[in-house]
Amino acid sequence: MTVGKLWLIVPAAGKGRRMGANRPKQYLFIDEKPVLAHTLSRLYHAYPQASLQLCLDEDDAWFDARWVPFGDWRRVTGGAERVDSVLQALDGLATEAADDDLVLVHDVARPCVHLDDLQRLLEMLAEEPVGGLLATPVADTMKRADEAGRVAATEAREGLWHALTPQGFRYGLLRKALKRAIEKGIHVTDEASAVEAQGLAPRLVTARRDNLKITHPEDLALATHILAAQAKAIAGSVVDDCYE
Secondary structure, eight states: OOOOSEEEEEEEOOOOGGGOOSSOGGGSEETTEEHHHHHHHHHHHHOTTOEEEEEEOTTOOSOOGGGOOOSSEEEEEOOSSHHHHHHHHHHHTTTTOOTTSEEEEOOTTOTTOOHHHHHHHHHHHTTOSSOEEEEEEOOSOEEEEOTTSSEEEEEOOTTOEEEEEEEEEEHHHHHHHHHHHHHTTOOOSSHHHHHHTTTOOOEEEEOOTTOOOOOSHHHHHHHHHHHHHHHHHHHHHHHHHHTO
């Protein structure tokens, strides 16, 4: 198999109400740039050849096209849920995308995804017929709660993984899986769950644990530290290369 045309879908139509801010979380700033700009920059450096489908709320008053580094990109009207936005983008590509084209979907609130992980994921997906996603093995003890908020059981963590993004699948497979999941009333929390509902098993690609999703107020400060640490590590690597 080959990658063919590479399509990126970034759902960014969410309201981010859990942040308690005066704007959606993708427009909160880290070092003078909004989260959305950091995320798109990271994706562009890994996949400059990709065509971006950016899903935004129809009434989005915060977006600035200057934050988009891609030459080939399109604004897509986002839906009420993530799955609606992704399917809107896929439907919009119906006359352009081939069934075997690769589609990567990435959360706009994950600006810390590492370039190494992005490149390794693409390399793996080039020969993967089902598709796959970045993920990390669960490291903490897992508790299941009862209705009263008390521990009902301790779950074995062996074999459990945290699903991250990007998640990548062939265009035809992903579009069909999402449509069928919606028709059957399946609650779709990510692209992989829709593909799993078709009886398929996406591949887990081990990723770094600093691929943080900004969801709560304290996550913004943590993302700031992660991006700073990553930038320092990259700068140090460049200096080391100069002296080799």
